Amino acid sequence: MSDTAIITGTSSGMGLYAAISLAKRGLNVVATLRDTGRADRLRDAAQEAGVELDVRALDVTDHAAAAQLVADVIKDYGRIDVLINNAGQGCVATAEQLSMEQIQAQLDVNYLAPVNLTKLVLPGMRDRGRGRILTITSVGGVVGQPFADAYCGAKFAVEGFMQSLHVVAATFGVHVGVIEPAAVASEFVNNVERPADAGAYTPLLDAYLSRTAGAFANAQSPQSAGEMIADAAASADTSFRRQSSEAATAFVSVSLADLDGGRVQEFTAPWIG
Structure with missing residues (x-):
């Protein structure tokens, strides 16, 4: 029986290509995105690659919907072998420009x-x-x-959570890790929230x-990043931390x-003056 993977944030970019690459490896891939009305690019890419994807809607911030998705996937496929938390959002603003809602x-x-999706799939993997x-x-x-105060704060938080979980989960044969891309040519930068003034x-x-525009002008391709994610999911290497490029x-x-x-401080200070 083929392994089953859930991957979030697959409407474009490296999430799209990671889903395709996983399907090429023979996995049952449940590719989620917030709005399935935006899935045409994903479906076209799957058709061109000659693979099938199970495309499902998921707003990752809706924890009840995430629980229902996991339950449905287990019902349909029997188990979940791989979870790739890819969905993300950027935010450009410094502390006093940010509302607490942002x-x-x-x-x-x-x-x-x-964190929520990880909690949902852990029991079955552990068993x-x-x-x-x-x-x-x-x-x-x-x-x-x-x-990047709010963005980096959230990303630091999720790395700390996953690194803490890593050694405990490993005792049950569940391998937890993070992948750290630099600039990747995708729609991510277009979706970044910025202050009006x-x-x-x-x-x-x-x-x-x-400076950021220059970095994205020389960005890693989403195909390369997506394939690297799929490689990591299939690798026997259980290292906690990987980067997607040199x-x-x-x-x-x-x-x-x-x-x-x-x-x-020396590295980032020249970016702002």
């Missing part, structure tokens, strides 16, 4: 949603003694960046956005070896 929204999508849970975080889950922060924000590895290394915070 901060909560970042936590809802980037932290609480993957069977096998499973793989991968959460697509970001280099922003390792390196705090200017004007940056006020005193305008020159700093303009400098940051200029650029991402270089980026996170600045923080992972930064004992006093000075390296990150």
